[in-house]
Amino acid sequence: MGEPRADLLPYPSPIRTASAPVLAVFASVAIIAIVNEPLAPATAKALANQALAAGRIILDDHVRQRMAQHKITLVEVYRVLRAGAPQQGELDRGTFRYPLTTPSITVCYAFRRWKPITISIVTVLRHR
Numbered sequence: 139m140g141e142p143r144a145d146l147l148p149y150p151s152p153i154r155t156a157s158a159p160v161l162a163v164f165a166s167v168a169i170i171a172i173v174n175e176p177l178a179p180a181t182a183k184a185l186a187n188q189a190l191a192a193g194r195i196i197l198d199d200h201v202r203q204r205m206a207q208h209k210i211t212l213v214e215v216y217r218v219l220r221a222g223a224p225q226q227g228e229l230d231r232g233t234f235r236y237p238l239t240t241p242s243i244t245v246c247y248a249f250r251r252w253k254p255i256t257i258s259i260v261t262v263l264r265h266r
Contacts, residue, residue, distance in 0.1 A: 175234040175249075179224035182236040186247055189257045190219050196250060196258040208264035210243060215262060218245040235260050 177185070189195060197205075197212075205215070222238030222245060229235075237246045246260040 176227035176229070177234075177236070179226055179236070182227060182249075183222075183224040183238065185249070185255050186219055186236070186238070186257050189255045190216065192254065194251075194254060194256040195219075196256065198258065201259045201261060204262050208262060210262050210264055214243055215245055215259060218243050219247070241265065 176182075197215075205211070218238050218240050222240050222243075225237040225239060227234040227236040233248045235246045235248050237244050239245075242265050244263045244265070246262075247257045248260050250256045250258045
């Protein structure tokens with residue numbers, strides 16, 4: 139058996155040892171974010187705005203139904219995420235939910251991933 143051609147290897151250069159002709163070394167680094175929830179309201183809002191700016195917002199069928207029920211548009215949801223007043227997060231079914239409120243609309247969201255920061259809109263409500 140011949141050695142593999144260096145120009146076809148998926149890594150820059152093999153490490154040669156006396157016992158084996160080619161030894162590939164792969165290193166992986168796991169970054170683990172330790173986040174203590176509930177977050178301070180201002181911190182949660184700042185992270186939600188990062189997710190919004192990057193387009194990492196999840197809207198499931200439940201939220202879309204609530205938006206239709208309360209006649210709330212996606213533009214209004216985004217406005218509340220940007221300009222709403224942050225409230226203290228609450229634990230609900232194992233997940234912290236963070237409300238943002240304006241005089242007319244409340245949007246509740248939860249963090250789904252920390253790397254990259256992604257939020258899921260949990261529910262929306264129009265105030266009467």
